[in-house]
Amino acid sequence: MDAVVDCAGQTTRAINQALKRLAADGATEVRVLHPGARNCLGVALFDPVRIRFEGSVGYLCCTLGDGADFEVMGDAGWSIGADMHAGSVLVHGGAGTNVGASMKGGTVVVKGSVGTRAGIANKGGTIVVGGDAGYMSGFMYQKGTMVICGDVDAGIGDSMYAGDIYVGGDLGAPGSDCVEQELTTADTELLAALCEPHGLGPKKGWLKLGSGGKLHNFDRREFAIWREAM
Numbered sequence: 001m002d003a004v005v006d007c008a009g010q011t012t013r014a015i016n017q018a019l020k021r022l023a024a025d026g027a028t029e030v031r032v033l034h035p036g037a038r039n040c041l042g043v044a045l046f047d048p049v050r051i052r053f054e055g056s057v058g059y060l061c062c063t064l065g066d067g068a069d070f071e072v073m074g075d076a077g078w079s080i081g082a083d084m085h086a087g088s089v090l091v092h093g094g095a096g097t098n099v100g101a102s103m104k105g106g107t108v109v110v111k112g113s114v115g116t117r118a119g120i121a122n123k124g125g126t127i128v129v130g131g132d133a134g135y136m137s138g139f140m141y142q143k144g145t146m147v148i149c150g151d152v153d154a155g156i157g158d159s160m161y162a163g164d165i166y167v168g169g170d171l172g173a174p175g176s177d178c179v180e181q182e183l184t185t186a187d188t189e190l191l192a193a194l195c196e197p198h199g200l201g202p203k204k205g206w207l208k209l210g211s212g213g214k215l216h217n218f219d220r221r222e223f224a225i226w227r228e229a230m
Helices: 012-024 185-198 218-229
Strands: 003-005 028-033 050-054 066-072 086-090 107-110 121-131 143-148 164-167 180-181 207-211
Touching: 003 012, 012 028, 121 185, 143 185, 164 185
Parallel strands: 003 028, 028 050, 050 066, 066 086, 086 107, 107 121, 121 143, 143 164
Antiparallel strands: 164 207, 180 207
16 A cells, blocks of 8 residues: 655655655655645655655755656656656656756656756766757766757757767757767667657657767867857
């Protein structure tokens, strides 16, 4: 039987303490009622527990996770899933800015659209966006995979060092040193595995982006390249 945490009348600290206690005691699934778009829910959970928020959540929720799986039956504020090491987050609605910021592992899926700077400084996580994404998404990308099924605004992949970014809709002006790459059979298989279980797919057709490698090492003889990037 599912464990239940009701947020009504409780502080954020008390809610998080209850979630940690249930997970430590061996609960496998926890329903969180009336989250009320509160901030900082589900922070730093390290046990293999599945937590379902039955409503929208605020900013910095489901962050610093290392093994927990989250489901949000609504929308999410900025930085959902940030700094995650392992585990997953599934948001059935849309999300704000900085989705999956500085992830080192795990997966964040947002079925709707997201704000600016999705996947900023990603260090190894996987991010899937079912809708559109705002400007400067994938900024300083270092490792990992980001899939945007819809349109993406200008600055995508700006100053990225490594990793793969896939766009399924219209592409705004790419950021500095972000270039188109060949889409392989392995890429299409990966995209299907990431998107189809959630009923997602490209708005038009897939385009793959990656680093051009020009900004990996500074050379003052090529200062013009760096000046343009800045």
